[in-house]
Amino acid sequence: MATAAYFTYRDWPARHTLAVLPLRNLEHDPNNDFLGFSLADAIITKIGALSSVTVRPSSMVEKYKGREIDVPEVAAELKVQSLLTGNFIHDGDRLRITYQLVGARANKILSKGVIDVKYDELIAVHDSVSRQIIQGLKLDLSPSETVRLRLDEPASPLAYEFYLRGVDLMASHNFPLAVGMLEKSAAIDPNYALTWAYLGQSYTSDAAFEMGGRERYRRAQAAYERALAINPKQSEAEMFYSNVLVDTGKLERAVPLLRDALARNASDAAVRWELGYAYRFAGMLAESLEECERARRIDPLVKSNGSVLNTYLYLGRYDDFLRSLPDDAGSGFIRFYRGYAEYHQGKPQLAVADLERAYQEEPTLYTGIGKAFSDAIAARNADGLELLRDFEEKIQQRGVGDPEATYKMAQAYAALGDRPSALRMFRASIEAGSSPTLIYFLRDPLLNTIRGLSEFPHLLEIARQRHESFRREFF
Numbered sequence: 001m002a003t004a005a006y007f008t009y010r011d012w013p014a015r016h017t018l019a020v021l022p023l024r025n026l027e028h029d030p031n032n033d034f035l036g037f038s039l040a041d042a043i044i045t046k047i048g049a050l051s052s053v054t055v056r057p058s059s060m061v062e063k064y065k066g067r068e069i070d071v072p073e074v075a076a077e078l079k080v081q082s083l084l085t086g087n088f089i090h091d092g093d094r095l096r097i098t099y100q101l102v103g104a105r106a107n108k109i110l111s112k113g114v115i116d117v118k119y120d121e122l123i124a125v126h127d128s129v130s131r132q133i134i135q136g137l138k139l140d141l142s143p144s145e146t147v148r149l150r151l152d153e154p155a156s157p158l159a160y161e162f163y164l165r166g167v168d169l170m171a172s173h174n175f176p177l178a179v180g181m182l183e184k185s186a187a188i189d190p191n192y193a194l195t196w197a198y199l200g201q202s203y204t205s206d207a208a209f210e211m212g213g214r215e216r217y218r219r220a221q222a223a224y225e226r227a228l229a230i231n232p233k234q235s236e237a238e239m240f241y242s243n244v245l246v247d248t249g250k251l252e253r254a255v256p257l258l259r260d261a262l263a264r265n266a267s268d269a270a271v272r273w274e275l276g277y278a279y280r281f282a283g284m285l286a287e288s289l290e291e292c293e294r295a296r297r298i299d300p301l302v303k304s305n306g307s308v309l310n311t312y313l314y315l316g317r318y319d320d321f322l323r324s325l326p327d328d329a330g331s332g333f334i335r336f337y338r339g340y341a342e343y344h345q346g347k348p349q350l351a352v353a354d355l356e357r358a359y360q361e362e363p364t365l366y367t368g369i370g371k372a373f374s375d376a377i378a379a380r381n382a383d384g385l386e387l388l389r390d391f392e393e394k395i396q397q398r399g400v401g402d403p404e405a406t407y408k409m410a411q412a413y414a415a416l417g418d419r420p421s422a423l424r425m426f427r428a429s430i431e432a433g434s435s436p437t438l439i440y441f442l443r444d445p446l447l448n449t450i451r452g453l454s455e456f457p458h459l460l461e462i463a464r465q466r467h468e469s470f471r472r473e474f475f
Helices: 036-047 056-065 069-078 123-136 145-149 158-171 175-188 193-209 214-232 235-247 251-264 270-280 285-298 308-316 319-322 331-345 350-363 365-377 381-398 403-415 418-432 440-441 445-450 455-473
Strands: 016-020 051-055 082-091 092-103 108-118
Touching: 016 036, 016 056, 016 069, 036 051, 036 056, 036 069, 036 082, 036 158, 056 145, 056 158, 069 082, 082 418, 092 123, 092 145, 108 123, 158 175, 158 193, 175 193, 175 319, 193 214, 214 235, 214 418, 214 455, 235 251, 235 270, 251 270, 251 455, 270 308, 285 308, 308 331, 319 331, 331 350, 350 365, 365 381, 365 403, 381 403, 381 418, 403 418, 403 445, 418 455, 440 455
Parallel strands: 016 051, 016 082
Antiparallel strands: 082 092, 092 108
16 A cells, blocks of 8 residues: 555564554444543553553544544554554443454454443553553563553542543643643542643643643643652653743753653653753754654654654754654644745745745744744745734733744844844743753854844853753753
8 A cells, every 4th residue: 555655564663563543432422532532542651651562642643533444554654563443332321342452464453352341430441451452462561560550540430531531632632621621630539640740731732822821831830740749750741741841941850850751661752752852952962863863763753743853953954854854734833844944945935835835724823933934035024023023922921932932033033134123032032941052053044143232142151051051960
């Protein structure tokens, strides 16, 4: 099949690769649809803690919700050796789940089973299926992994249902409703670490995408800390929390969390990617690139739905950056970065086409910055400046800014000829946490117009001191 052309079984790593697909709702009752994805996510979370298997993240399997699948085709798309598929029927107070673990190479069933439980026994489902996966794949668990599999068990069926509904709403990007469901879950069962971890992520996403602002970030931090107080080795909480710490300028607190998670499971591609992300903000570009490339060797699809390898940009390796991008797949974020790299390559026509389309299809902060770059190319400076000032006002109103986005706003202001605004956003970027990215600041050609301003050397000195402090502490 065409989809399998870029991946052959010879490409498989020694570590087993697995995807757990959303269960199909055979009753087609929309009130129960949340179970299909959220139960799969629960299994992914449990199995994902094991070092002997690489499990595709929930973000990669969400698109298969409710779909008939062809096992070899989907296995090739997800680059995995095995798939877990299944369906469910919720009838009255009973829940019946049928599942099978399929080896993609020969399209052979490795194990299968039926779980027939009362609906208020949902808690038992992910544990039972996880055991079957471990047995079917003949995975060898270390003693510590055996112990970890028994941790983070919910105590309340109702709280667990709210948790599952919240996870499903998060996957649908309905962050305010996800927050509501997860807050209900936490109120009923305050000792389930995963609820607090995902509640923190919901707060974070609500702040970033729904203008939730500084208060949502404060609540996110409190939720992550609650999760880690319950289970100090909860990898999801460590990873989610570290991402917020990096984005809010607290690199020195994020790195130990990520290194601790990797000490337990060095093959966790998502955690390794997050460490590369933290190193990027610290200006440790070679180390950042090494961690991200190691993550993608473990899992070629790690973070492919959102994050990008900005380190290549900071190193001036634009061709490598473009090759690292996933297919646009309708993502304005990815299309923005394609146009942004083309802008740096000196390919204005390609850049304008991608930047304009990204903003038309998905008007967000990043694509709006891209539109401003497009306006600069087309000499529509007034339009670009108006757009940037509107976004800057919104950032100030909500009290939180993404340091990398703020830096790109400084670049766009400079490209549009507004030197005072470019300097202001450069200062804001440093204050927000990107100050250690010294090596890029020193050679970024888009900053040339503000290098002669009196405050610029002082800002570079702040960046230099923090970069050196980080290097002394962690390397």
